[in-house]
Amino acid sequence: MQLRRDIKARIARAAPARQVGRLRAAALARRWGELARVPGRVVVVDGGQPRIAHVQRDLSPVHARRAGLVAVTRALKGAGVDFFVVRGRPRGPSVVAVPEPQRRRAVGALARLAKAQPAYVGVPGRPPVPGFEAAGWRRVAGAPVLALTWFRTTAFGAPVLGERYACEVEFWTQEGERLYAPRPERVTESVAAHAEPVTLPDASDWGCGRLKVRTRAEFTSPLPDDVRFPVDAVYTWVDGSDPAWLRRRARYSGTAYHAEAANAARYADHDELRYSLRSLATYAPWIRNVYLVTDDQVPSWLDTAHPSLRVVSHREVFRDPDVLPTFNSHAIESQLHRIEGLSEHFLYFNDDVFLGAEALPQDFFLANGLTKYFPSPALVPLGAPGDEDVPVSVAAKNNRALIERRFGATPVQKMKHTPHALRRSVLEEIEREFAAEHAATASHRFRSREDLAIPSSLHHYYAFFTGRATSARIRYAYLDLSHPNAGARLDRLLARRDRTVFCVNDTLSQEEDTAGHTALLRPFLEAYFPIPSPYELGEGE
Structure with a gap:
């Protein structure tokens, strides 16, 4: 499927780095010809670097994160490697833990995976390198945490989802009867070395959608900030x-x-x-x-x-x-x-x-049910509604009059759209x-001059003054x-x-x-x- 010319032009203007990347992309295509020419793969430029990307019909952050996690856990399971999925950070990569003694077997399985389904390997915080080349794995040898990245895009060539949706593999060291994480964790930094794994039937709160995952019991309990209501x-x-x-x-x-x-x-x-x-x-x-x-x-x-x-x-x-x-x-x-x-x-x-x-x-919500609202730096003009006011300001002033009457406070800020x-x-x-x-x-x-703006403003102030809302920020x-x-x-x-x-x-x-x-x-x-x-x-x- 091709983008219309006007969309192509808009993307080109918005991302001038792609102009520089075309030559690199052409060189990459020649270097890894067979890998890049397989149906369902394209060469893209991400962060100024050419990458082999996989075309995904239903591309989204959740689907990208899920696909990486499924690929890694299947490869480990197929190689007979013990592993458990760790609950990671919101909007962060998926995380899989492997006991350090099984590193060699795990790395071998992941290297074969990265070659069969072209992926990039690195350590968190650093640009990844081709995982379908042996040199890439030599660069990360011994790292306590590996990150496997599949660059994914649509048939349109945009957007490109990459490192942010990697699958990270942690190697947990064993001391006595405990396994210890190589870095700070969100839930626990150690688990029993020989405890039986459990299956979590729905890992949607983990950013991977509705997916069964093999994990440890310590990671299955809801956390205080989980929003569990529909x-x-x-x-x-x-x-x-x-x-x-x-x-x-x-x-x-x-x-x-x-x-x-x-x-x-x-x-x-x-x-x-x-x-x-x-x-x-x-x-x-x-x-x-x-x-x-x-x-x-x-x-x-x-x-x-x-x-x-x-x-x-x-x-x-x-x-x-x-x-x-x-x-x-x-x-x-x-x-x-x-x-x-x-x-x-x-x-x-x-x-x-x-x-x-x-x-x-x-x-948008706190886990205890409170709603969040997002005040704007724009101000509602003081005073009563007048002929010079546009309808949105009139409604905001009417809202303010009710809040002043009921709670004795004077709202002055508009809300963001x-x-x-x-x-x-x-x-x-x-x-x-x-x-x-x-x-x-x-x-x-x-x-009308008597209108209220209820869901976009009055609700937020009323809920705030009755203890059911809080102001917040959003990008x-x-x-x-x-x-x-x-x-x-x-x-x-x-x-x-x-x-x-x-x-x-x-x-x-x-x-x-x-x-x-x-x-x-x-x-x-x-x-x-x-x-x-x-x-x-x-x-x-």
């Missing part, structure tokens, strides 16, 4: 080009109090939902169910039969059907806790919010505590498509892929800008998230 995801979505929806909106558009509230550009669909779901599937496979809340609209590409996805109509969640149809995101958001079957803890996504790197439940970690019980309590204001928000067909980027340097910022984000969350927003543009912004955004999203999610219909459907 987490769902909720999206709100509108197809702003749907003729039936446009007719409904036109019928009521005269009631909007602010130009931004009725601006058609707010409802423009650049196909963000498709790519946000791809980001979720790639970087947060721990999400249990996805709920898509719409005005009886369904994207043509969405697989509504997927068992972990449900499309929810506004009619299912609004207490008062007389307030429908609604075109007010604040009103729709006020009803999310009414979704049937929704978990107590969930993440609320706008469709212009994406996961840009591997995310963990701990990024991230997935919002929420609890159904807190949202239900907010509806009871501020019943009149909540009902008014739900009744407004367009954004984050916000990009406005109306900004003159939006293209350059998208290029940098694509090249670095170093943000856990990013938002691509468009609040100031006019309807005539939509086509240009789609032309800018779609190639970026396709290059960043080339792998279809399980929520998409297959080709030809």
Whole structure:
């Protein structure tokens, strides 16, 4: 499968090191011709170095980590080497322990594996060298910890997952009846030398997905920071080009109090939902169910039969059907806790919010159930709502008035445009505590001077002051498509892929800008998230 020319050009601009790497890649291909020409393998440039990479259809951090762990443990088992899987660091490599007396046999098995399935070998913290050449193994002889790296990519050639998703092999020394780790460990630094191994039926908390692993009993107990409750995801979505929806909106558009509230550009669909779901599937496979809340609209590409996805109509969640149809995101958001079957803890996504790197439940929740929120350095203007305020500021000021009245504190910060970690019980309590204001928000067909912004702000402050939320930080980027340097910022984000969350927003543009912004955004999203999610219909459907 080939990338479109515009995507190729964007990747080339974003990663100039690849220009230098082409000659090295060509030399590598000649040197290791047979290895690089096998179907399912390509030559890539990673960190300025040419590497043989394996094409993986379902590439993700979890799948890459899992594949390396499975390959290493199978090789060790096949060679009759005793081993046990160790619980590693979150987002870190998988880890396998081998008793030091079995080093020689283990290294032999791993060297054969690295040659059969071209891998790179090294020690943690240093660039790996070809493990399919004997010289590579001589360079790491005697190291207490080895790291085997399979570089993996997609049929599109991006992204490339490498050293961060290696499988590390530790050689544990034996002293008496104990085996001792060669470095500090997360759980324990020693185990009984002759204890029987146990099988952990689900190692999903270890970053390897649902996988049975051979380990020791010491590593099977949950840790205090493990998030063990289910987490769902909720999206709100509108197809702003749907003729039936446009007719409904036109019928009521005269009631909007602010130009931004009725601006058609707010409802423009650049196909963000498709790519946000791809980001979720790639970087947060721990999400249990996805709920898509719409005005009886369904994207043509969405697989509504997927068992972990449900499309929810506004009619299912609004207490008062007389307030429908609604075109007010604040009103729709006020009803999310009414979704049937929704978990107590969930993440609320706008469709212009994406996961840009591997995310963990701990990024959004504490293991004791507290939610995390992410204050922005941007401030909510002081004072009462005025005609000069845009709707988002008006809602933030209304939120602040309720918090001041209830808790005697004055919130001044906006929130970052991230997935919002929420609890159904807190949202239900907010509806009871501020019943009149909540009902008014739900009744407004367009954004109003009396609106509350409940899941994106009010929930966080209310939960904080009632002991159920805490402020936190997250690696984050916000990009406005109306900004003159939006293209350059998208290029940098694509090249670095170093943000856990990013938002691509468009609040100031006019309807005539939509086509240009789609032309800018779609190639970026396709290059960043080339792998279809399980929520998409297959080709030809």
